[in-house]
Amino acid sequence: MKILFWGTPAYAVPSLDALVAAGHTLVGVVSQPDRRRGRGKALMASPVKARALELGLPVFTPERIRREPAIQAELAALGADASVVVAFGQILPPEVLAQPPLGCWNGHGSLLPRWRGAAPIQWSLIEGDSHTGVGIMAMEPGLDTGPVLLERPIPIGLLENAGQLAGRLAALTAELLLEALPRIEAAGPGPEAERLARLGVRRQSEEGVTHARLLTKEDFQIDWRQPALTIHRRVMGLHPGAYTSWGEERLRLLATEPLVQRLADQLSPEAAALCGRNWPGQQAGEPPAALPGRVLAVEPGVGAVLATGGCPLLLRQGQLAGRAACAGRALLQQLGLRPGDHLGAMSRSVLSGVPHVSDAGGDR
Numbered sequence: 001m002k003i004l005f006w007g008t009p010a011y012a013v014p015s016l017d018a019l020v021a022a023g024h025t026l027v028g029v030v031s032q033p034d035r036r037r038g039r040g041k042a043l044m045a046s047p048v049k050a051r052a053l054e055l056g057l058p059v060f061t062p063e064r065i066r067r068e069p070a071i072q073a074e075l076a077a078l079g080a081d082a083s084v085v086v087a088f089g090q091i092l093p094p095e096v097l098a099q100p101p102l103g104c105w106n107g108h109g110s111l112l113p114r115w116r117g118a119a120p121i122q123w124s125l126i127e128g129d130s131h132t133g134v135g136i137m138a139m140e141p142g143l144d145t146g147p148v149l150l151e152r153p154i155p156i157g158l159l160e161n162a163g164q165l166a167g168r169l170a171a172l173t174a175e176l177l178l179e180a181l182p183r184i185e186a187a188g189p190g191p192e193a194e195r196l197a198r199l200g201v202r203r204q205s206e207e208g209v210t211h212a213r214l215l216t217k218e219d220f221q222i223d224w225r226q227p228a229l230t231i232h233r234r235v236m237g238l239h240p241g242a243y244t245s246w247g248e249e250r251l252r253l254l255a256t257e258p259l260v261q262r263l264a265d266q267l268s269p270e271a272a273a274l275c276g277r278n279w280p281g282q283q284a285g286e287p288p289a290a291l292p293g294r295v296l297a298v299e300p301g302v303g304a305v306l307a308t309g310g311c312p313l314l315l316r317q318g319q320l321a322g323r324a325a326c327a328g329r330a331l332l333q334q335l336g337l338r339p340g341d342h343l344g345a346m347s348r349s350v351l352s353g354v355p356h357v358s359d360a361g362g363d364r
Contacts, residue, residue, distance in 0.1 A: 001024050001025065001081045001082060001102070001181060001184075001185055002024075002025045002027050002078075002079060002080050002081045002082075003019055003024050003025065003026055003027065003080055003081065003082055003083070003084050003181075004026075004027055004028050004029075004030065004075060004078060004080035004082075004083045004084070004100065005019065005026055005028070005029045005030070005048075005052075005083075005084050005085075005086075006029075006030045006031075006083060006084070006085040006086070006088040006092075007029070007030075007031060007048040007085070007086040007087055007088055008031050008032040008046045008047070008048050008049075008087060008088055008089045009046065009047055009048070009087050009089075010047040010170075011086070011087050011109070011166055011169070011170045011173075012047075012048050012086035012087045012088075012170070013047050013048060013051050013170075014170045014171055014173070014174040015084070015086045015107060015170070015173050015174040015177055016029065016048060016051055016052065016055075016086075017051070017174070018174035018175075018177065018178055019084065019177065019178075019181075020055060022178055022181075024181070026052075026055070026057050027058075027078040027079065027080050028057065028058045028059070028060060028075065028078050028080070029048060029049070029052035029057050029058070029059050029060070030059075030060045030061070030062065030065070030075070030088065031045075031046045031048045031049040031052070031059060031060075031061055031088070032046050032049075032061065032088070032089050032090070033061040033062075033063055034046070034049075034061070049061065060074065060075065062090075064090065065090055065092060065093065065096060066090070066091070066092075066093040066096075069095075072093075072095055072096055072099075075096065075099065076099045080099070080100045081100055081101060081102045081185070082100045082101075082102040082103055082104070082105060082181070082184060082185075083096075083097075083099070083100050083103075083104040083105065083139075084104075084105055084106075084107070084177060084181075085104060085105065085106045085107070085139065086106070086107045086173060086177075087109075089118075091141070091143065092104060092139060092141075093141070094141050097139055097140070097141065101189035102184050102185065102187075102188075102189060102195070103138055103139070103184065103192065103195060104138070104139040105136055105137065105138060105139065105149070105177075105180065105184065106136070106137045106138075106139050106144070106146070107134060107135075107136055107173040107174075107176065107177055108120070108134065108135050108136075108137055108144055109121050109132070109134055109166070109169045109170075109173065110124060110132055110133065110134075110135070110212070111131065111132060111133045111135065111151065111153055112135045112137065112144060112148055112151075112204050113144075113145075113204045113205055113206075113207075113208055113209040113210070114129075114208055114209075114210050115132075115210055115211070115212040116143055116144035116145070116209065116210070116211050116212065117143060117144065117211045117212035117213060117214075118212055118213070118214050119212040119213070119214065119215055120132070120212045121162055121165055121166050121169060121237075122162055122212070122215060122237045122238060123210075123212040123213075123237070124156065124165075124237075125156065125160070125161075125162055125165065125233055125236050125237030126233050126234055126237035126238070127233070128229070128233050129156055130155065130156060131153045131154065131155050131156060132153070132154060132156055132165070132169070133151060133152050133153035133154055133169075133172070134151070134152055134169055134172045134173045134176055135148045135150070135151040136148065136149045136150040136151070136176050136177060136180040137149070138192075138196060138201060143211075145204060146204075147196060147201035147202060147203045147204065148201060148202045148204065149180055149183070149184070149199055149201050149202075150176050150179060150180050151202075152172060152176060154168060154169070154172065157266070158263060158266040158267070159236070159255075159257065159266070159267070159268070160236065161235075161236045161237075161239035161240075161255070162236065162237055162238065162239045163239055163240070183199060184199065187199045215238070219234075219238065220238055220241045220242050220243055221242075221243060221244070222234065222235070222242055222243065222244045222253060222344070223292075224244070224292035224293035224306070224307070224308055224309070224343065224344045225292045225308075225309045226292075226308065226309050226310075227258075227308060227309050227310030227311065228258035228259060228260060228308040228310050228311040228312060228313040229258045229260055229263075229310070229311070231256065231258075231308055231313055232256045232257065232258040232313060235253045235254075235255070235256045236256075239254065240252060240254055240319075240325075244293070244343045244344050245343065245344060246320070246335060246343055249320050249321055250320070250321045251318050251319070251320055251321075251335070251343065252318060252319040252320075252321075252325075253315060253317075253318055254316075254317040254318055254319060254325055254327075255315075255316040255317035255327065256313050256314060256315055256316060257271035257313070257314040257316060258311060258313055258314075259271060259274050259275050259277075259305070259311050259312045259313065259314055260275065260310075260311045261275045261276050261311075263275075264276075270299070270302045270314075271302075271314050271316075274299070274305065274312075274314060279296040279297065279305070279307075279312060280296060280297075280339070290307035291307060291342065292307055292308055292309055292344070293306060293307065293308075293342050293343045293344035294306065294307045294340065294341070294342050294343075295307075295337050295338065295339050295340060295341040295342070295343070296312055296339060297339055298332055298337055298338065298339060299314075300329060300332070301328050301329045302314070302316065302328060303315045303316040303317075303327070303328060303331060303332070304331075304332065304335075304337045306343060315331070316328065316331075317331060318331055318335070320334065320335070
């Protein structure tokens with residue numbers, strides 16, 4: 001098939017590579033324009049554009065495809081049989097969706113209609129979903145509202161971060177696209193309703209719709225008054241960006257484990273051994289009587305145990321601004337943490353009036 005590929009981040013690169021390796025003809029690649037990145041703010045190509053140039057493919061980088069009729073005309077002239085979209089980052093206008101005779105197809109990283117939108121992987125982790133997956137969807141002008149041709153679920157591990165989950169979903173997206181395209185080709189061209197009927201697509205339910213909104217700066221700052229499981233999900237979902245403060249420095253939280261007894265079988269052996277322990281100021285079965293963010297204990301070679309609004313949280317890996325990421329003993333040495341120290345920007349006078357959230361209601 002002659003395919004026009006749309007994609008921008010590293011997540012989309014395995015799909016591009018898979019289409020090329022399978023023998024499809026890539027008539028062009030559309031990606032977001034170069035952006036300034038890194039400390040030096042150098043202008044850099046997107047991962048998809050960089051890979052497309054390595055493969056010798058023609059690349060188009062519209063700033064806003066819906067407002068650029070000249071580029072729309074160039075893309076139409078390529079004569080693609082179908083468009084394949086994987087995390088492109090712009091909504092395609094009806095004029096573009098109508099161009100390829102076999103339709104425009106999106107590889108989306110969620111089980112639709114849950115998590116339509118820009119950050120489905122992050123929000124599935126933040127909200128504690130037990131499963132997610134990939135859907136191959138016929139595109140419509142609405143945001144991820146089209147009917148689904150293929151779908152496959154995968155479980156989410158408690159200790160899995162956004163990068164790890166994205167890697168699995170990216171590979172699954174490439175796999176499902178290769179499975180879907182022969183079916184799309186066999187169904188042939190024609191009026192959209194007839195094509196989709198021949199393919200037997202599943203219309204999305206209007207129930208259970210959730211939207212994965214764009215993340216803001218405020219989302220990344222940890223609030224230690226929340227339960228341990230809530231904080232842990234945020235650390236994993238926003239990896240590697242969730243942060244707190246340590247003194248006057250910003251500390252990224254890269255790996256944590258919630259010391260929740262009922263989750264012990266999903267934790268590392270080191271963390272599981274800490275579940276159920278009584279910490280300073282705590283009676284059996286009660287939350288630690290400590291300010292959220294306080295260091296309850298330092299476990300050599302493992303990490304620091306921190307008070308939250310519920311069960312304690314084990315900090316296993318972190319990174320101070322301008323320093324290398326480190327874990328275990330190296331992390332404790334770099335931070336110099338001791339029991340009684342406090343992470344987080346809020347003062348003790350503010351926190352002293354904050355009630356604890358019980359484990360029964362908070363660490364669900």
